Amino acid sequence: MFLNCHTYFSLRYGTLSEEELLDLAIANKQSSIALTDINNTSACLKFISKARDKNIKPVIGVDFRNGIQQCYIMIAKNNSGFLAINDFLSKFLHDKTAFPDVAPVLENVITIYSFEKALELDKNNFEENEYIGIGIKDLNKLRFSRYSNYEEKLVLLQPVSFRNKKDYNIHRLLRAIDTNQLLSKLPKEEQADPEEKMLSPDLLISAFKEYPSILKNSIEILNACTVHFDFSQSRKPQNLKKVFSSEELDFQKLNELCKEGLKKRYTIITPQIKERLQKELSLIKSQDYVSFFLINWKIIQYARSKNYFYVGRGSGANSIVAYLLRITDVDPIELDLYFERFMNEFRSSPPDFDIDFSTWDREDITSFIFDEFGKNNQVALLGSYVTFQHSGAVRELGKVFGLPKYEIDKLSKGSFIDNKLDDIAKLILKYSTYLDGKPNYLSIHAAGILISEKSIHYFSATYLPPKNFPTVQFDMHIAEDVGLYKFDILGQRGLGKIKDSLEIIKKNQPHIKLPDIHETKQFFQDPLINKMISEADCVGCFYVESPAMRMLLKKLRVNDYLTLVAASSIIRPGVAKSGMMREYIIRHRDKKRCEDAHPILLQIMPDTYGIMVYQEDVIKVAHHYAKLDLGEADVLRRGMSGKYRSRQEFQDVKNKFINNCIQNGEKIEVVNEVWRQIESFAGYAFAKGHSASYAVESYQSLYLKCYFPLEYMVATINNGGGFYTTETYIHEARKKGATIEAPCINRSNIETTINNKTIYLGFQHLENLKKITMVKIINERIYGNYKSLTDFTERTNIQIEQLDILIRINALRIFGKDKRTLLWEAYYKENTAPKYEHQHRIFNISTQEFKLPQFEITQLENAFDQLELLTFSLYNPFILLEKKPNQQYLSEDLKSHLHKIISIYAYLVTVKRTSTSNKKQMYFGTFLDKSGNWVDTVHFPLVAQKYPFTGKGIYRITGKVVEEFDFPSIEVTHLERMPYVVDPRFDPTYNRKVISETVVTKQLTISPNTTVT
Structure with missing residues (x-):
């Protein structure tokens, strides 16, 4: 009987989850109810799925409202009706316009006007699909209304939004919250009626005893509506089925592309390669995934035509077909990648590719996908819910x-x-x-795009977020449940670095002939690159630059591609948490330790010494050790991600895993240990193909840093850095031989630039320098370099506050005058020169020159100006210390002081917070010593609490020098941030010292041609 029920996806209005609403229906003996959320279809598919589990017939629709004011309710009679409702709703959500007062007549859609709305519209003629909703409070008015004669058009309208x-x-x-008002000031008209509850059938029968047809009509509407979606395990994918004119042509095209790829990717095509290819093609066809590969191929073809850099990663790198189609650059034959992790005949969900593009190129790729595949409204971004x-x-x-x-x-x-x-x-x-946990508003999935065989509105309405791409109103879990599988198109800064590096190299060293950066196998054997990796000289390089990775590279003695692939997954939190990262390092360094491995696990995973390192290792162990079939093994692997762990199918497979092992004669303690390792790491490990993809991109970055370190650092800075701040990358560039210059009005651009070995910081690094100022400087410079302060100010006409920033950062040093002189002249001219905001002068007006004293500008003054304007200093920060360190230990001295307590001074770079097994906070610190080399520290909970980090600066670190696997660090016992000198720009004592050494301005009001004293 209930035709107007809301969940909490009636955002900032409803309070019930889909399941809570259904449980309420069961409690009130309802066999069918209609979900009609306000301007939203987020809950519809899950509602249908859960309703059938609870033996309730689901009916769905939308409550259309302008603000809080209800216009009408539309209910879908079938799937076509739901499509029509979504088309209608989406149009107004896209246009951001109000819904019309009178609903259009939509086929297979029932429309209900509230009694009050029908009176307001003075509506006399009702179409076959139109009804009048009557609530209990409307009954007295109905008796005296002309609508009392419309017996066949009257239905119950008892909204349901609350339980209590x-x-x-x-x-x-x-x-x-939604109206941004105090609760005490919230108008009544912005609130629902407190009686929007699911009333008992007996109460309703009693209330409508004079109008029993109202309840009868309501039940008939519910009985007339049937919307069906397949949520079964055997459901067919709803993605686009063919790319070309037929599925047969699609498969023919896929074969042709693979044959072309074989010639380009392999110099010798072995029987193993042929066998692997045929195996994959056969499975791809039988599982109906041909279009999936061709869609990704089309996306890649477009990207390559535009010279966009990309990385295909994820388990898709386990596929030779993906390698031949250039979706990935990882050779699965070389790495013996386990294809069954990516695709197998038992897997209930299709495979997926994660394709990274540079942040700048990703939006155009998204536009291409909408243009290429969305001609019949078949493409949308995947939504997500932002919860309280x-x-x-x-x-x-x-x-x-x-x-x-x-x-x-x-x-x-x-x-x-x-x-x-x-x-x-x-x-x-x-x-x-x-x-807590209730939806607050709709957002966009970080990467997911849906490409459907049917119109996307068959499944959901769409709305337009700021990027103006239609976005569905449900998340990835609902999409998967109904058979819509996403294409992941991600943005990644690392690819922007690679692309920009190549452009910068061409400009800075035009005589250099660069190799094809995508042919990465040439880099795997390069001794200089592998030496860099073994020394962890990887700052700025994708995925291998963090302190934790630097530590792992040294402990593992990584100096080749295959070990780097392993390291890329070992670093993930799950492997470390399970204790297997340490065990892997031991076995890698001492192969005799492999004797401790479980013989079956060692046989299953010989390349990782019997240790589960990759996601597919879970499948291997479950299949070969616990005798689960591949489908069950994949359920186990997916369940480890957390989002599926609560599902009953995962719990069933877990029980079968343990029981099978015990039946096979394994001891319970061994089974429990294997299960512990699986459970602790699988959700946080990579697929081997994914790790290999990361390793490929790492080698591309490492190649550029190895042979073109300065250009690469400039590209890194211009792409927002990476793990560290800009300051660290500037430091790294200096270590590699660069001369670092502060911004210069004649040399700098908005971004950082390089000329030979000199790097000029871009204007973008200056705090509070406006974009309009930067653009003025660069645009006006087209007509020639600036020759004097007067020339600069007259041509750019920038505000004095902006000029002050440029002078204090020394951007006008090319004029041969010190900062104080330039500031004096700038402020004098600001006070005396006429302003011409919107036009250039035809004639220059001469200005008086004054003879000023020679001012002394110290490094300290420059350093503090840089700290204020750049947030970091271009000088060694140790010059800022109030007192000279009384200990002179450096990073290089640590190994000679093992197990001793020392004190060392070091500049804080970054801090990583973590927690112990008993949930106490501890930290890992990363510092640079006075010579610019790394110092790593460990701060256990008691020390972390007693001696916390207190911000950026130089610390005196006291602690015990320890070493693990040849990697030294300091277990801190005392930590103290050392005071800097008083800022000389505001220190009266310092100023008096300057006065005693130099002549300073005492008077600013002077006449022309006067010598200033």
Whole structure:
């Protein structure tokens, strides 16, 4: 009987999940209800799936509203009706316009107007599909209304949004958050009726005893509606089925592309290669994944035609077909990649590729996909839900209750004593737990694109986020459940570095002939590159630059491609958490240790010494050790990601894993240990093909850094860096032989540039320098370099505050004058020269020159100006120390002081926070010593609490020097940030010293031709 039910996807209005709504229906003995969320279809597919599990017939539609005001309710009679509703809803969501007062007549759609709305519209004629909704509160009015005669058009309209008073309170809070008002000021018209509840059948029968046809009509509508989607394990994919005119032509094209690829990728085509290719092609055809490969091939073809850099990664790199189609650059034959991780006949979900493009190119690739495959509305971005989190919910509730900011901050951070909280604070904390995890608003999946055989509106309405690509209103889990599998198109800065590096090299060293960066096998054997890896000289290089990776490369003594592939997965948190990273290092360094391995596991995974390192190792162990079939093994592998772990199918496979092993004669303690390793690491490890893809890109980066370090560092800086801040990459460039120059008005651009071995920082690094100022400087420079301060100011006409920044960073040093002189002249001219904001002068107006004293500008003054304007100094930060260090230990001295307590001074680069097994906070610190070399520290919980990091700067680190696998670090016992000298620009003592040595300006109001004293 209930034709207007809401879930919490009636965003900032509803309070119930799909399951809670269905459980409410069961409690009220309803065999069918209609879900009609407000301007939203997010819950529809999950509602249908869950309803059938609970033996309730699902009916779906949309409650169309302009703001809070209801226009009408549309209910789908079948799938075609749902498509029509989604088409209609999407049009207005895209256009961001109000819904019309009168609904269009849509085929296979039932439209219900509320009683009040029908009266307001003075609607007399009703189409066959149109009805009037009557609530209990409308019955008295109905008796005296002309609509009392429309017996066949009257249906029950009892909205359902809450279960109880608590839900209603949550609703009011959500409405206050949505309207950004104090709860006490929330207008009644912005709130739902408190009686929007699912009333018992007996109550409804009693209330409508004079109009039994109203309940009868409502039940008939529910019975007339049937929307079906297949959520079974045997469901067929809903993705685009063919790329060319037929599925036969698609397969023919795929074969032709593979034959072409064989000639380009392999000099010798062995029987092993042929056998692997035929095996894959046969499975791809039988599983109906031909179009999946061709779609990805088309995307890659377009990218290559535009010279876009890309990396195909994920388990897709396990496929030789993907390698031949150039979707990936990883040779699965060379690495013996396990194809069954990517695709097998038992796998219920299709494979997927993750394709990375540079951040700059990704949007054009997305546009291409919409243009190429979306002609019949078959493409959309995948949505996601941003949910309320505890801290954010506390903040939102604090605002609607009118708390001051400082009190909200305390509650949000947990900085309070429970028994001292007032009633309002307790209420906020209580209701924040109810909001926690509920959807707040719709967003976009980081990478997913859906390409459907049917119109995307067959499954969902779409809306337009800021990028203006249609986006479905459900997430990846719902998409997979209904058979829509995403294509992952990601943006990655590392690829931008590679692309930009090549362009910068061509400009800076035009005589150099560069190799094809995509033919990476030439780099795997390069001794100079492999030496860099073994020394962990990888700052700026994709995936191998972090402190943790630097440590692992040294401990593993990585000096080849295959070991780097392993390292790329070992570094993942799961392998470390399981304790197997350490065991892998031991076995890699000492092969005799492999004798400790379980014989079956060693036989299954000889290349990783019997240790599970990759995701497919879970499949191998489950299949060969626990005797699960490949489909069950893949359920286990997917379940480890966490998002499937709660599903019953995963629990069933887990039980079968353990029981099979015990039946095969394994000891329970051994089985439990193997299971512990699987459970702790699988969700956080890479597929081997994915690791190999990362290793390929790492080698491309390492090649560029090895042979063109300065150009590569410039590209790194211009692409937003990587793991570290810009300061670290500038330091690295200096170590590689660069001269680093502050921004210069005649040499610098917005981005950082290089000329031979001199790197000029870009204007973009200057805090508070406006983009319009940068553009003015560069555009005006087309007509020639700036020759003087007067020339510069007259041609650019920039504001004095902006000029002040440029002078203090020494960007006008080319004029041969010190900063103080330039500042004096700039401010004098600002106060005396006429302003011409919007036109160039035809004639230059001469200005008076003044004889100023020779000012002394020290390194300290420059350093502090740089700290203020760049956020870092181009000088060695050790010149800023108030006192000279009394210990002179450097990073190179650590190994000669093993197991001794030493103190060392070092500049903080980055800190990694982690927690121990008992959840206590500890830290790993990364520093640079005075000579610019790394110092690594470990801060155990007691020390971390007693001696916390207190910000950027130079620290005196006291601790015990330890070493593991030839990698030294310091276990810190005492940490203290050392004071800098007083900023000389504001130190009266320092200024008096300057006055005693130089003549300074005492008076600014002077007449022309006067010598300033």
